[in-house]
Amino acid sequence: MEFEPVLCDYYIIEVQNFTKSLKSISNKASLFESDGEMDGFLKEAVSLLMAEAGAATGSIFIFDEASSELVFRVGYDKGEFWDTKRCSSKKIPRRFSLDDSEVGRAFKEDILHILHFPDPDDQNLTISRIMVPVVRGPDKIGALIMSGPGSEVFDGVNKADLRRAASLLGDMLSEATAFMVHSHMEPSFVRVPDSRVILGLKASEGLAEGVALPIWSDMDSVAEMIQESGDPEQELQVFETALLHSQDQLKRIQKSTSFGDTELVSMIFTAQMYMLKDKSFLGKMRHEISEGFSASKAVLKVIASYADRFSSMKEARLAEKAQDVRDLGYRILSNMAQPEREGFNYNDQVVLSRHIFPSDLFRLAVEGVAGVVLRGAGVTAHIAILARSLSVPLLISDDISLLEIPEGLPLLLDATNGKLYVRPDEKTRKNVSEKHRLKKQIPGSYILKGHLSDGLSVSVHANINILKDAEDALREGAEGIGLYRSEFPFILKNDFLSEEQQFRLYRSIVGIQNGKPIILRTADIGGDKLLQGRSESESNPFLGVRGIRFSLANLEMFRDQIRAMLRAGYGADLGIMLPMVSGVEEILQARQEVELCIRQLEARGEPFNAHPKIGAMIELPSAAMSVRELAGVTDFLSIGSNDLIMYLLAVDRTNENLSHLYRSHHPTVLRLLSSIIKEAVDEGRDISVCGDIASDPQLIPVLVGMGIRKLSVSPSQVENVKKRLLQFTHEETLQICREILEVRRLEDMDEFMKSLKLRYPYAEEGASS
Template structure:
């Protein structure tokens, strides 16, 4: 039979118009049975755990079997397809040894059988099956068409599978939703969903009237003045060092704010009874439309500037009209598009059990602070409707980057048991604070902390950090409304250095770009991770780097424990340029009467070229820090914040093993101290490998220090060396993990290493 491409296109379009999950799957099996002229067409979908398949829809088998027939992976023909991920085409299915008869389906009259797996991004979603009366296999044309259909349906059905919505009609299975995101902070939390509303956009403003026009006009003029001050402060502070395009943008904004069309238009609408927000929206849209109608691309683009300035004014208006709602006195999961540090500060920390954000990434400042405070967080969650689930019970699994809404009681009970065990373990580990991280065969490992805010200092010191391996200086820039001055930066840096003195503090110079954007300095690039970020940005904005280095040196003059760390080095001339700026800043401060002891200067190895250039870079640096997150990302060409490929991001990839060994060997030969920071230092399985390789300084979030210290004190490096030897022959990360995971299990840890044993007295 002939199956033109147009029939497939028609089917996909028809499915796309179907919103209801049950109707969608019914449409698929009905249309396919018609297109292929077969008696039976069925869809089996995986359970959330992917250990079995449930008959989710059928045309031809008994309707009563839907939701009741369940097969384990590798059970029956359907289970065999799921287990092998390969198609099965038979002339007489009941005669096959793998066939399992299930009376509820009434499928014995059907002999010919063709089944293909449904996949999305290499993950099994389910199995698609057609059956018929004849005792002959389906044609190659039919098989090819069904495989093509399955490839198209995989992504469509994946959304249903991920959300769990299709299971709401299945008997004996409680309706719940499971959403995937990217890992913000590890750990598990349960609580009631409490929404933290972000500031509204202009598009969200609805028509509203006012009974007090005078007050509304006053609020609007105050908001207008505040935005003017913001812009004047931002442009004046950077002066001639501001890039010309951004400088021009500041000028355009200032002209817009002074425009009588804006102020007079808003005040006139308020006089007529509109609220300030509604009047602002109408005026901005009116002004923008004039530019949008222009044929000149430059003039057309100015409409975006008008909307931008309107949003700034709206933000100021809303700050004057915020209402604080009292959250319930119970465990809470905070949800929102992005949750600011100010939002976190508004709640007692003991009530915050987790965070779920519909945008953001692993490196969002929200995720970084959550990590420091030990609050589980999942970022960039797709498909979840937080507003519709307000007040629902929620599980946040930061280890798996999952958010589970309305979990069944059995699942909720199991997660609460895990949380209780984790809390008991953490209390027990407090006694390790002043003990060294030393293996049973006397290999000493230094454990430093990652931090970015002064508030992080206390957790690090309380949990036994031996210094700061990575101070993320961009956090103060990200929570500010403009570039902070030298004096503002100095106050922050000196407090951090004093908190840890005399322990060393490695302060990284400003590292923005990629997914770390400043709200007042937007960078739009088609490939941001390969663009204007890290040291490239600060060298091109020299005044920023000079100001920051001066602030760090002044703090170092008082405390003496600064180590200057330069991010994203990929060229020798970059580190040379930083050293020249450092020398000039030191000389200038000396002329001002401030004696500066020479700080150590190090670089981060995040870009593969830095690893290869180490012998040439060595003469310009005093130490090396391996940024495991970015090095893995660039080495594997995987964006860890992209859900479509994030499953390919793994620090244990064989290429990372080769790179880490090469870096350590080269650094030793050059006499350079080397440390490692990033998620890898918090992953117990990875830590076992790092100990075997020979890394003796790790930097990780304060919350994870006690667990990693316990692990180090429980193993012998000599016992890990044979595993490292075998790991060198592995071809993928799962094989390497399989080598080291039994060590954790033998020690009483969970297989993934996230759950240490409750009885840690042996340590």
């Protein structure tokens, strides 16, 4: 199908600056929350580009990766604006093949083209067409086509500037293409996939069976599923029924005893409960319905109004509430769309999404989601950590066919082995389920305390994020909590927590340890763990205000947290650990704040731990090079190997394009670890390792040989680490350490690691993920 231009009056201009014109509206490109907003932006963009070029017609097409076709998005024809909803008699977007159309040619070619051809209405006249691919770096987003009368109409066009403008347009659209055509596709384009296996990467292991629940879009797409009656009384009844469903769901969630972390559950869902009791908030929706709006449009209008109002507030604490409003709107609309489901829940469903926030993942877990599949090539570290803590199977896949999976299709998610089975048959279900059942039944050797085969003690502690982790750690035989990541409640609530809220959270974790030591790390906020709206966006957050820097820059928050930790640690073997320390000065300042908090609690007369151990994490090269100085002002040290390796090798471990360069056994990394451990031991300081290498079966004997006597790992790895320790004597670990430190080249190190595995094989299920 060819794109047929139609002539109309056009503008002739003397000076062309396509890029400048687009930059004048670039601030609008980040505001897309609906198809209409995106169309409005594209309408303005194509108008400006046409005016600059002197074109009579102009159109923008966007690439639909699901069907590998170009879809007409917006354009001008005879001075009239057209969008995807009005580009055919059936209000269905026109689509163009990449192979047999001029539109496809414009997209596939890497250069700008100008073509000339006869006017179909008058063979004596010529029409010129200019075609430009819209790109973003190496990726193609779509195509821009403009036409005008005459063979010389585009002779004066600054082609280089137009190509730059098309690239700028691609940058603007890169985050908006998800809104493209999914809500307006013809039924024929939605093809139910055959039985197949979609491959991906494990972020959180586990097996989940259920039906698909794609959530690719926003509230608008849910609203389009709702039938409108046209009767205000019936619409009001639809609204009231959905409201009751929503209230009942939130009450059940908050009262549920099936999810142990009741404090976090309460914090996350309380905001929605308050909104559902707000007479003014609900009254506005009822008023809109009485004025003739459908129930769904009334909800959309009021939710958008409140969300926009919150978002525009200068006080960040209030601005963040916009997401709570949108979450509630999604819940109400979902209950309208599917009232027969007895309310909105995720039981026995495998959610398919493009991305997910920590609070969203927590909500899904609380509401019984079976599993989650994310479409994309990467996932932030804390999402994967949280999914494991919540025991939610999570798979990451960039397979385009995920977009074809409709709601309700049977799925079997084997996240452990990186597979999603679409429409699995009975034989597949039985085979996969049996493998997981047998794996769980593999007999283990539960050991009370970790040690080598000759009796040398190497204690194994647990890294935890939420109360469930602490319960799992106790069950798995962890000898204490080596690292509690206190930022997770902040991230989940997307807000700061009061002293009382933190105290209740920390006390619940301390309370189940039965006297075992516990180390609470102060909030490591920043890097890939920014609080949305609370922390200012930074051009390089990993080198910005994070960890102890963030705490010392927000002293009231820091004092709330320290007081909560001291109170929660009453009667316990308590350690407080400071993250992302770069030097002695930060520790000294933090100690002053701890002393201040102790005096404040004494004045209050409350019970608290007046003698906590103060420790620091060694994650930065500057800290690694000043271990002796840090040891002089701390009670213990811990190596955060994940960040230390990242900063040492200048490799972002969350960047899938660089993941092959992130090597825990890099010779430089191992020599630095050896130096850190030796200096800490020489200064008489306890030192542990709490990063991923602590559960790496290849590196466990190396760390012990270097002098490590405490490892802190995820609860699920505790027993595996204890088993691995039993395979070595102290002398063997010393010998392995001597040998490995002699290796200088990475390729030689790879060979050494292979030989080490042959000398000391380990069960695959004990291998680190």
